[in-house]
Amino acid sequence: DIQLTQSPSFLSASVGDRVTIACRASQGIGSYLAWYQQKPGKAPTLLIYGASTLQSGVPSRFSGSGSGTEFTLTISSLQPEDFATYYCQQLNSYPPIFGGGTKVEI
Amino acid sequence: EVQLVETGGGLIQPGGSLRLSCAASGFTVSSNYVTWVRQAPGKGLEWVSVIYSDGSTYYADSVKGRFTISRDNSKNTLFLQMNSLRAEDTALYYCARVVWGSYRQFDYWGQGTLVTVSS
Numbered sequence: 228d229i230q231l232t233q234s235p236s237f238l239s240a241s242v243g244d245r246v247t248i249a250c251r252a253s254q255g256i257g258s259y260l261a262w263y264q265q266k267p268g269k270a271p272t273l274l275i276y277g278a279s280t281l282q283s284g285v286p287s288r289f290s291g292s293g294s295g296t297e298f299t300l301t302i303s304s305l306q307p308e309d310f311a312t313y314y315c316q317q318l319n320s321y322p323p324i325f326g327g328g329t330k331v332e333i
Numbered sequence: 334e335v336q337l338v339e340t341g342g343g344l345i346q347p348g349g350s351l352r353l354s355c356a357a358s359g360f361t362v363s364s365n366y367v368t369w370v371r372q373a374p375g376k377g378l379e380w381v382s383v384i385y386s387d388g389s390t391y392y393a394d395s396v397k398g399r400f401t402i403s404r405d406n407s408k409n410t411l412f413l414q415m416n417s418l419r420a421e422d423t424a425l426y427y428c429a430r431v432v433w434g435s436y437r438q439f440d441y442w443g444q445g446t447l448v449t450v451s452s
Contacts, residue, residue, distance in 0.1 A: 259437050263439075269444075270427055270443065270444050270445055271378065271442055276440075277437075277438075318437035318438065321383075322391075323383075324379075325378040325379070325380065328377045
Protein backbone atom coordinates (compact mmCIF):
# COMPACT_ATOMS: atom_id res chain seq x y z
CA ASP A 228 0.00 0.00 0.00
CA ILE A 229 1.02 3.59 -0.61
CA GLN A 230 1.95 5.55 2.51
CA LEU A 231 1.48 9.28 2.93
CA THR A 232 3.60 11.39 5.25
CA GLN A 233 2.39 14.87 6.11
CA SER A 234 4.59 17.50 7.69
CA PRO A 235 4.51 19.22 10.00
CA SER A 236 1.88 17.48 12.14
CA PHE A 237 1.36 20.71 14.06
CA LEU A 238 1.83 24.28 12.95
CA SER A 239 1.51 27.47 14.94
CA ALA A 240 0.86 30.56 12.83
CA SER A 241 -0.67 34.03 12.87
CA VAL A 242 -3.33 35.70 10.80
CA GLY A 243 -1.76 36.92 7.59
CA ASP A 244 1.04 34.32 7.58
CA ARG A 245 1.90 32.27 4.53
CA VAL A 246 1.58 28.62 5.46
CA THR A 247 2.89 25.57 3.63
CA ILE A 248 2.03 21.96 4.40
CA ALA A 249 3.89 19.08 2.78
CA CYS A 250 2.66 15.63 1.82
CA ARG A 251 5.00 12.91 0.61
CA ALA A 252 3.87 9.65 -0.98
CA SER A 253 5.89 6.46 -0.63
CA GLN A 254 5.60 5.89 -4.37
CA GLY A 255 4.51 7.92 -7.37
CA ILE A 256 0.82 8.79 -7.51
CA GLY A 257 0.82 11.16 -10.48
CA SER A 258 -1.51 14.02 -9.62
CA TYR A 259 -4.07 11.88 -7.81
CA LEU A 260 -3.86 13.83 -4.59
CA ALA A 261 -6.58 15.72 -2.73
CA TRP A 262 -6.51 18.07 0.24
CA TYR A 263 -9.26 18.39 2.85
CA GLN A 264 -9.93 20.82 5.67
CA GLN A 265 -11.57 19.70 8.88
CA LYS A 266 -12.75 22.03 11.62
CA PRO A 267 -13.49 20.73 15.13
CA GLY A 268 -16.76 18.82 15.30
CA LYS A 269 -17.30 19.07 11.55
CA ALA A 270 -16.95 16.77 8.58
CA PRO A 271 -13.97 17.21 6.26
CA THR A 272 -14.48 19.46 3.26
CA LEU A 273 -12.69 19.16 -0.07
CA LEU A 274 -10.24 21.96 -0.83
CA ILE A 275 -8.13 20.74 -3.73
CA TYR A 276 -8.14 17.76 -6.08
CA GLY A 277 -5.85 16.69 -8.87
CA ALA A 278 -3.03 18.09 -6.72
CA SER A 279 -3.73 21.67 -7.81
CA THR A 280 -7.37 22.18 -8.84
CA LEU A 281 -9.34 24.31 -6.43
CA GLN A 282 -12.76 22.94 -5.51
CA SER A 283 -15.61 25.29 -6.37
CA GLY A 284 -16.21 27.84 -3.64
CA VAL A 285 -12.79 27.48 -2.01
CA PRO A 286 -10.99 30.83 -1.54
CA SER A 287 -8.11 31.53 -3.90
CA ARG A 288 -5.67 31.94 -1.01
CA PHE A 289 -5.52 28.14 -1.01
CA SER A 290 -3.31 26.50 -3.62
CA GLY A 291 -1.82 23.10 -4.23
CA SER A 292 1.19 21.94 -6.18
CA GLY A 293 3.29 18.90 -6.88
CA SER A 294 3.18 15.58 -8.66
CA GLY A 295 4.67 12.16 -8.29
CA THR A 296 5.66 11.87 -4.64
CA GLU A 297 5.98 15.45 -3.37
CA PHE A 298 3.01 17.75 -2.82
CA THR A 299 2.31 20.99 -1.00
CA LEU A 300 -0.73 22.89 0.20
CA THR A 301 -0.18 26.62 0.58
CA ILE A 302 -2.36 29.19 2.26
CA SER A 303 -1.09 32.55 1.02
CA SER A 304 -2.49 34.68 3.85
CA LEU A 305 -3.93 32.78 6.79
CA GLN A 306 -7.39 33.91 7.87
CA PRO A 307 -9.10 33.26 11.22
CA GLU A 308 -11.44 30.72 9.63
CA ASP A 309 -8.47 28.70 8.31
CA PHE A 310 -7.43 27.43 11.71
CA ALA A 311 -8.24 23.75 11.28
CA THR A 312 -6.70 20.37 10.54
CA TYR A 313 -5.66 19.60 6.97
CA TYR A 314 -5.37 16.14 5.41
CA CYS A 315 -3.91 14.98 2.14
CA GLN A 316 -5.28 11.85 0.43
CA GLN A 317 -3.89 9.73 -2.36
CA LEU A 318 -6.38 8.46 -4.94
CA ASN A 319 -4.00 6.73 -7.32
CA SER A 320 -4.92 3.29 -6.07
CA TYR A 321 -6.73 1.42 -3.33
CA PRO A 322 -6.73 1.91 -0.45
CA PRO A 323 -7.26 5.68 -0.88
CA ILE A 324 -5.52 6.53 2.37
CA PHE A 325 -5.16 9.85 4.12
CA GLY A 326 -2.10 11.51 5.55
CA GLY A 327 -1.83 11.88 9.30
CA GLY A 328 -3.05 15.47 9.28
CA THR A 329 -1.61 18.90 10.03
CA LYS A 330 -3.24 20.95 12.76
CA VAL A 331 -2.92 24.68 12.16
CA GLU A 332 -3.34 26.68 15.34
CA ILE A 333 -2.89 30.27 16.38
CA GLU B 334 -27.94 20.16 -3.70
CA VAL B 335 -26.02 17.06 -2.71
CA GLN B 336 -26.64 15.91 0.85
CA LEU B 337 -25.67 12.83 2.82
CA VAL B 338 -27.17 11.98 6.20
CA GLU B 339 -25.79 9.14 8.28
CA THR B 340 -27.78 7.34 10.96
CA GLY B 341 -27.58 4.15 12.97
CA GLY B 342 -24.68 4.77 15.28
CA GLY B 343 -24.76 4.01 18.97
CA LEU B 344 -23.23 2.11 21.87
CA ILE B 345 -22.63 -1.56 21.18
CA GLN B 346 -20.82 -4.28 23.07
CA PRO B 347 -17.71 -5.93 21.66
CA GLY B 348 -18.66 -8.74 19.32
CA GLY B 349 -21.96 -7.11 18.47
CA SER B 350 -23.39 -5.90 15.18
CA LEU B 351 -24.65 -2.58 13.91
CA ARG B 352 -25.94 -1.31 10.60
CA LEU B 353 -25.26 2.24 9.52
CA SER B 354 -27.33 4.05 6.91
CA CYS B 355 -26.48 6.97 4.68
CA ALA B 356 -29.43 8.64 2.98
CA ALA B 357 -28.40 10.53 -0.12
CA SER B 358 -30.14 13.33 -1.97
CA GLY B 359 -29.18 15.45 -4.93
CA PHE B 360 -27.52 12.52 -6.71
CA THR B 361 -28.19 8.86 -7.43
CA VAL B 362 -26.26 6.42 -5.26
CA SER B 363 -26.50 3.62 -7.80
CA SER B 364 -24.87 5.76 -10.51
CA ASN B 365 -21.95 6.85 -8.37
CA TYR B 366 -19.18 5.51 -6.20
CA VAL B 367 -19.97 6.02 -2.52
CA THR B 368 -17.68 5.37 0.39
CA TRP B 369 -17.38 5.11 4.19
CA VAL B 370 -14.58 6.84 6.08
CA ARG B 371 -14.15 6.73 9.84
CA GLN B 372 -12.37 8.81 12.44
CA ALA B 373 -11.52 7.50 15.87
CA PRO B 374 -11.78 10.06 18.68
CA GLY B 375 -8.92 12.54 18.40
CA LYS B 376 -7.39 10.66 15.45
CA GLY B 377 -7.10 11.06 11.70
CA LEU B 378 -9.23 9.85 8.83
CA GLU B 379 -9.32 6.17 7.88
CA TRP B 380 -10.90 4.90 4.68
CA VAL B 381 -13.20 1.94 5.33
CA SER B 382 -15.05 0.77 2.23
CA VAL B 383 -16.43 1.77 -1.17
CA ILE B 384 -19.15 0.54 -3.49
CA TYR B 385 -18.91 1.23 -7.19
CA SER B 386 -21.78 2.01 -9.52
CA ASP B 387 -21.41 -1.50 -10.96
CA GLY B 388 -21.80 -2.98 -7.47
CA SER B 389 -18.15 -3.85 -6.92
CA THR B 390 -17.01 -3.41 -3.35
CA TYR B 391 -13.66 -2.86 -1.67
CA TYR B 392 -12.63 -2.83 1.98
CA ALA B 393 -9.79 -1.76 4.19
CA ASP B 394 -7.85 -4.71 5.56
CA SER B 395 -8.88 -3.69 9.08
CA VAL B 396 -12.56 -4.41 8.37
CA LYS B 397 -12.43 -7.04 5.62
CA GLY B 398 -14.57 -10.04 6.48
CA ARG B 399 -16.44 -8.15 9.22
CA PHE B 400 -18.03 -5.19 7.43
CA THR B 401 -20.27 -5.25 4.36
CA ILE B 402 -21.17 -2.25 2.25
CA SER B 403 -24.41 -2.27 0.28
CA ARG B 404 -27.07 0.04 -1.10
CA ASP B 405 -30.80 0.22 -1.63
CA ASN B 406 -31.37 1.84 -4.98
CA SER B 407 -35.08 2.41 -4.34
CA LYS B 408 -34.27 4.40 -1.20
CA ASN B 409 -31.11 6.01 -2.59
CA THR B 410 -29.39 4.86 0.58
CA LEU B 411 -26.00 3.37 1.40
CA PHE B 412 -25.44 0.92 4.23
CA LEU B 413 -22.56 -0.44 6.26
CA GLN B 414 -23.25 -3.68 8.09
CA MET B 415 -20.69 -4.03 10.86
CA ASN B 416 -20.27 -7.40 12.56
CA SER B 417 -17.85 -8.72 15.18
CA LEU B 418 -17.26 -5.19 16.40
CA ARG B 419 -14.12 -4.40 18.35
CA ALA B 420 -13.13 -1.53 20.62
CA GLU B 421 -10.88 -0.22 17.85
CA ASP B 422 -13.92 0.23 15.60
CA THR B 423 -15.07 3.05 17.86
CA ALA B 424 -15.22 6.09 15.60
CA LEU B 425 -17.30 8.69 13.86
CA TYR B 426 -18.38 7.12 10.56
CA TYR B 427 -18.80 9.37 7.53
CA CYS B 428 -20.23 8.53 4.15
CA ALA B 429 -19.01 10.46 1.14
CA ARG B 430 -19.56 10.62 -2.59
CA VAL B 431 -16.57 9.63 -4.68
CA VAL B 432 -15.46 11.03 -8.00
CA TRP B 433 -13.18 8.49 -9.69
CA GLY B 434 -12.17 9.39 -13.20
CA SER B 435 -9.64 11.76 -14.70
CA TYR B 436 -10.08 13.67 -11.47
CA ARG B 437 -10.56 11.84 -8.20
CA GLN B 438 -11.86 13.10 -4.90
CA PHE B 439 -14.37 12.60 -2.10
CA ASP B 440 -16.39 15.68 -2.92
CA TYR B 441 -19.39 15.59 -0.56
CA TRP B 442 -19.46 14.27 2.99
CA GLY B 443 -22.16 13.65 5.54
CA GLN B 444 -21.92 14.85 9.12
CA GLY B 445 -21.18 11.41 10.51
CA THR B 446 -22.68 8.96 12.99
CA LEU B 447 -20.84 7.88 16.12
CA VAL B 448 -20.21 4.22 16.88
CA THR B 449 -18.93 3.34 20.34
CA VAL B 450 -17.87 -0.24 21.01
CA SER B 451 -17.61 -0.81 24.73
CA SER B 452 -18.81 -3.15 27.43
